[in-house]
Amino acid sequence: MFAVGVSAANGAPAVKPPPNEDCLSCHGDKDAKRADGRSLFVAQEKFASSVHGQAGLACVDCHASLAASTEFPHAEKLPPAQCASCHADIVSDYGKSVHAEARRQNGASVAATCSDCHGMHDIQPAKDPASRTYALNVPATCARCHGNPDVIRKGHIKIGNVAALYEDSIHGRAVLKSGLVTAPNCKTCHGMHDIRRSSDPAARVFRGNVPSTCGSCHQGIARLYDEGIHGTLFRNGDKRTPVCTDCHTAHHIRQADVEAWRLDAVKECGNCHAESVESFRDTYHGQVTNLGFARIATCSDCHRAHDIHPASDSRSTVSPAGRVATCQKCHPDTGEKFARYDPHPNPKERARNPLLFYASIFMKWLLVGVMAFFGLHTVLWFPRSWRARREGNGAEPPPREGEKR
């Protein structure tokens, strides 16, 4: 039998390449072992049902160094299977990835190569639900390294066990629990073969590209963000302005109405708007939030989350015109007078609210005055009383009633 599938393109071979049957005469033996005791068995039926087997590829199409070999059994150490001989573009993409970079820097690196994600003899097309690269299986495939403490340590992966964060995220739950193929898995944001570091401006997860990466699914939100003050600043190249991941995190994205997330979001706003968050924390809204309850107004309830506009902008929910409707979201049947409430009071700022400023000073001094006077009173009284219990209090009590008469 001389089955020839896709032959190597390097001119006319001097030697007829060995057919798969020849290879299987050794590799089909379940008990055949290498010198170090590892099995050299290749499951014929697995290869036959793989995408390469279905296409009729010969073993030597990938293990190309053996195509011209006449010495069998061949040497134990062979060059790796040559994916590039067919998948040249993809392998060139891979060459730009963080995985390839790590391997270039350190030959013994644990960073992924083709077979780590795709498998070897049993490679299935990504559309096949049994494939490692099928949408619902991608998180588990990446987690083999990115959820493995050993690999994380050896590979110096700074972000740590990112698989666990993803698994607990709204995206992870949608994929892993609800089986939604349209929900984002790792490759939706990171790409596939050319996965780059987030510090690489060409990466889809580079800070400057995050809004468009997230926006590729969240189109409606991206438009609101774009129109808002943060999106405007982002377009103008302001490096301080938040992008999606600053508030939502990259991997541990939670549902927006979860209490813990709502509380964290306040802190996030405070990273830039420290003064506003501090004055918020002194209000009833803020106090309840501080105690760990979020069923009360936090930043985004008044300012909105994505289409935030400065108060001077008529589109703003906190503009003089929009304020009443904003308060009414939680306080129905209230009006303009109610909405004059200051959600960010600062008693130290006289111009903002003089009455509050002076009331605060008065209350402070009242406290200090009363406690100082009676504190001194008590400090003097105590030792005197202590002595008086033995020595009497120095004053003659009035005579008893009976003694008077």
Place this chain on the structure above:
Amino acid sequence: MTSDARPLERYIARFDPFDRFLHFLLMVTFLGLALTGLPLLFSTHAWAAVLARLLGGFQGAGLLHRVFAFGMLACFGMHLARLAYRLVVRKDWGILWGPHSMVPQPRDIVQIAQNFRWFMGRGPRPKFDRYAYWEKFDYWAVFWGMGIIGGSGLVLWFPKFFARFIPGTAFNLALLIHGEEALLAVCFIFTIHFFNSHLRPEKFPVDKVIFTGVVPEEELRHERPAEYERIAASGRLERLASPPPTSATLIWTRISTVLAVALGLLLVFLTIRALLG
């Protein structure tokens, strides 16, 4: 009849059941309000979050706070009604001025000075009458606090109603003075009032008179010489003479005061630590 023949345990009635009830109600509602309000005031401290959870979250603590607030305002209302009754019906003008009035009088200023002299060992203890100056201060502090904390509390309780008359910035003011005045009340009651009325060596651990209503005659003679003389001179001593408090009353007093003092000291400890930390 000589003094030696007199039974040692003669007691004199000092507070009637209504006054004792009001003090008890005030004590319970004040402790309740402090317990349910302090978590908000010190919301950034870890203990505040724990306490708020224990009280049923901010909704639970808020509901309890309003229940206690209602109790305290009822207490204030009953006291005012009784004052009005004594003035209008009984024509008891003595509550406005004189030895058994709560109104500060020149004598109180003199006694403050005399008492400080006594503290330093430079004179005898002043002859206090029914209400000493520190008791008057307690009384008027609570009176003022009722107005300030109660008023601002009502504004915060019914914002929709009050916003019909006052602008929203009044809520900012109300929250500030509600918290600051409450802080003063907590600091004062749980340290100064506790010491002046209960914890000082003569009374330690507690002055039972506001709970039992009666005071041993000897104690009254030493602590309130002016009042004792006045009562004796008017011949009312026999009429005010009471049997000693029953053991049931004493047990009840002991339990409630130990709990109240313990809770008060815990709250003021947390407050002072939060203020310093």
